[in-house]
Amino acid sequence: MAASGNRNEASAGGAPSLIGSSGDSLREAFGKALVDLARNRPEVVVLDADIAGGTGVHHFRKAYPERFYQCGIAEQNMMAVAGGMAATGLVPFVTTFAVFCLRAIEQARLSIAYCRRNVKIVASHPGLDVGPDGASAQALEDLAAFRAIPGMVVVSPADPLEMAQATAAIMNYRGPVYMRTGRSPARRVLGDDYRFELGRGRVLRDGSDVTLVACGVEVARALDAAQLLDAQGISARVVNMATIKPIDTELLVRCAEETGCIVTAEDHNIFGGLGSAVAEALVQTSPCPMEFVGVQDVFGESGEPDELAEKYGLTGIFIADAAQTAIKRKIAR
Amino acid sequence: MELKTIACRVRRSALQMIYHAGSGHPGGSLSPAEILTWLYARELGLDPARIDAPDRNRFVLSKGHGCPALYAVARHVGLLDPGQLSGFRKIDRDLQGHPNIGTTPWVETSTGSLGQGFSAAIGIALGLRHQQIAARTYVLLGDGELQEGEIWEGAMFAAHYHLDNLCAIIDYNKMQSDDLNANIMMLEPLREKWSAFGWQVIEIDGHDFGQIEKAFGEARETRGKPTVIVANTIKGQGISYMAGNPLWHGSVKLKPEELVRALRDLQTPEIDIEGYVNGSIW
Ligand SMILES: Cc1ncc(C[n+]2csc(CCOP(=O)(O)OP(=O)(O)O)c2C)c(N)n1
Ligand SMILES: [Mg+2]
Numbered sequence: 001m002a003a004s005g006n007r008n009e010a011s012a013g014g015a016p017s018l019i020g021s022s023g024d025s026l027r028e029a030f031g032k033a034l035v036d037l038a039r040n041r042p043e044v045v046v047l048d049a050d051i052a053g054g055t056g057v058h059h060f061r062k063a064y065p066e067r068f069y070q071c072g073i074a075e076q077n078m079m080a081v082a083g084g085m086a087a088t089g090l091v092p093f094v095t096t097f098a099v100f101c102l103r104a105i106e107q108a109r110l111s112i113a114y115c116r117r118n119v120k121i122v123a124s125h126p127g128l129d130v131g132p133d134g135a136s137a138q139a140l141e142d143l144a145a146f147r148a149i150p151g152m153v154v155v156s157p158a159d160p161l162e163m164a165q166a167t168a169a170i171m172n173y174r175g176p177v178y179m180r181t182g183r184s185p186a187r188r189v190l191g192d193d194y195r196f197e198l199g200r201g202r203v204l205r206d207g208s209d210v211t212l213v214a215c216g217v218e219v220a221r222a223l224d225a226a227q228l229l230d231a232q233g234i235s236a237r238v239v240n241m242a243t244i245k246p247i248d249t250e251l252l253v254r255c256a257e258e259t260g261c262i263v264t265a266e267d268h269n270i271f272g273g274l275g276s277a278v279a280e281a282l283v284q285t286s287p288c289p290m291e292f293v294g295v296q297d298v299f300g301e302s303g304e305p306d307e308l309a310e311k312y313g314l315t316g317i318f319i320a321d322a323a324q325t326a327i328k329r330k331i332a333r
Numbered sequence: 334m335e336l337k338t339i340a341c342r343v344r345r346s347a348l349q350m351i352y353h354a355g356s357g358h359p360g361g362s363l364s365p366a367e368i369l370t371w372l373y374a375r376e377l378g379l380d381p382a383r384i385d386a387p388d389r390n391r392f393v394l395s396k397g398h399g400c401p402a403l404y405a406v407a408r409h410v411g412l413l414d415p416g417q418l419s420g421f422r423k424i425d426r427d428l429q430g431h432p433n434i435g436t437t438p439w440v441e442t443s444t445g446s447l448g449q450g451f452s453a454a455i456g457i458a459l460g461l462r463h464q465q466i467a468a469r470t471y472v473l474l475g476d477g478e479l480q481e482g483e484i485w486e487g488a489m490f491a492a493h494y495h496l497d498n499l500c501a502i503i504d505y506n507k508m509q510s511d512d513l514n515a516n517i518m519m520l521e522p523l524r525e526k527w528s529a530f531g532w533q534v535i536e537i538d539g540h541d542f543g544q545i546e547k548a549f550g551e552a553r554e555t556r557g558k559p560t561v562i563v564a565n566t567i568k569g570q571g572i573s574y575m576a577g578n579p580l581w582h583g584s585v586k587l588k589p590e591e592l593v594r595a596l597r598d599l600q601t602p603e604i605d606i607e608g609y610v611n612g613s614i615w
Contacts, residue, residue, distance in 0.1 A: 074486035077452045084456020106446060111453045114443045115434050
């Protein structure tokens with residue numbers, strides 16, 4: 001007893017200031033929304049692998065301790081346990097960092113998706129948005145990997161408002177879902193009248209020369225790009241494609257036909273994620289010049305999210321440049 | 334029907350299915366025949382008409398490659414029609430090469446990737462307890478399967494949550510795919526490992542119904558921790574030329590004369606043997 005008391009006194013600043021989920025991050029928005037939404041949904045349980053403070057589900061643990069299951073640092077077991085719990089009628093939200101979802105992807109494939117279990121995999125810390133933890137923690141492959149699993153719905157909301165709405169939507173949807181949240185403070189980009197709908201993209205800003213299709217943190221940057229382009233006399237349409245699978249083909253086809261070229265933007269490898277999903281959707285019916293903004297098939301590194309976005313080409317300027325290229329290719333055709 | 338008779342018929346059906354499929358794992362389908370027979374004929378008490386009853390007892394075949402034995406038992410307790418066995422591993426038919434909830438809804442979770450069925454069974458046991466449903470969950474593991482790290486993640490988890498509604502059975506046939514466990518990756522001391530992880534450990538002869546009955550009874554009475562039954566078995570049990578020979582792990586193609594020899598080893602009436610081979614009897 002005395003020893004532990006001494007330990008506290010010995011640390012000069014008292015309690016350490018932990019860097020957990022707080023402020024306007026998407027993980028925080030998810031964690032708080034989950035508490036509200038689960039109030040009248042006793043079948044909702046949460047599984048955590050020792051990082052509740054990082055994923056935002058510490059709010060849930062506090063509100064409903066009897067519905068919170070600590071799984072220890074054992075993601076593979078956690079993922080398949082979630083499948084088993086869903087088999088008894090519960091609705092498990094499995095939470096960890098996106099990169100550790102990759103570690104348990106085979107469990108998500110067999111014990112969740114192949115069994116069509118009503119499990120929600122909610123992944124914080126996606127992409128370069130992770131920042132200083134560096135490449136080992138920056139999942140740039142998760143959208144590609146989870147998108148390739150049959151029946152898996154894949155969602156990546158853009159701001160805290162949409163995160164809350166998407167959390168409600170996936171809770172009401174019956175089936176397996178993979179949803180990205182986000183680590184760093186997220187900009188509010190959507191108006192109070194915004195309504196998220198699973199499987200639907202939304203036009204956030206109209207335009208006629210090019211369409212910028214983005215998800216997650218890149219939506220705010222696509223809006224920046226549209227402003228930059230506006231100053232250059234280019235009218236850019238911005239689409240928030242929060243559901244990557246199933247993708248809103250109807251909207252994409254309309255955008256391809258009306259604006260004639262497309263730029264995608266995502267905090268993910270350029271291979272297999274949103275850009276690939278958009279290209280797949282369009283190439284069969286309305287192929288048009290496309291440019292892909294994303295991480296160019298490399299690993300990230302330590303740094304602040306904004307610095308990394310700059311270095312790896314994810315900011316508005318890069319999206320605007322890609323739009324210029326796409327427009328040139330359109331005109332050359 | 335006597336349990337021994339059912340187990341014998343399970344072995345016949347399992348080998349017949351593998352023969353007609355042209356592939357499948359015989360060794361690991363033969364070693365757990367008594368355990369599966371006990372589970373489905375005595376322990377689980379499933380009602381085929383109410384197979385989705387929320388309070389049913391659950392069984393998960395975590396060593397999914399042993400499913401010929403599972404399907405055979407299911408046919409002998411009325412969960413499958415005899416004719417369905419002919420579709421094992423065939424296109425457009427129900428009985429997949431590994432258990433699949435999608436085409437056989439009485440299967441509790443799809444398996445085939447070793448280690449996962451154990452975690453899923455733990456999730457089922459936890460989910461039942463969370464909802465205060467008194468049903469029990471059983472899960473059959475291979476011994477080679479124990480080399481998966483996920484098994485030990487799950488072993489810690491089940492003990493941490495005191496899941497006394499969970500009973501794992503290890504089909505301890507001392508062999509895996511390529512060779513003896515001991516030559517691939519040592520498992521011993523096995524009992525000590527499980528008790529160190531916080532489990533109640535019972536060791537039995539997995540072919541002896543008397544010992545099986547007693548072990549399952551003890552598992553039911555155990556409070557505060559999960560139970561593991563270490564069932565010593567013989568891979569290929571019941572077939573003279575397969576027993577104890579790792580080459581019959583599979584996936585193998587059985588020749589007609591091999592099936593006939595196996596059926597004779599299993600005391601199949603001479604008059605029926607032709608029917609098993611040409612598929613007129615299932
Ligand atoms: C994760 C995983 N790795 C590899 C395999 C391929 N495999 C199928 S059965 C088997 C050997 C299993 O040995 P054991 O668990 O002892 O089964 P049994 O002896 O009862 O047949 C292997 C390696 C698999 N199904 N799953
Ligand atoms: Mg074995």
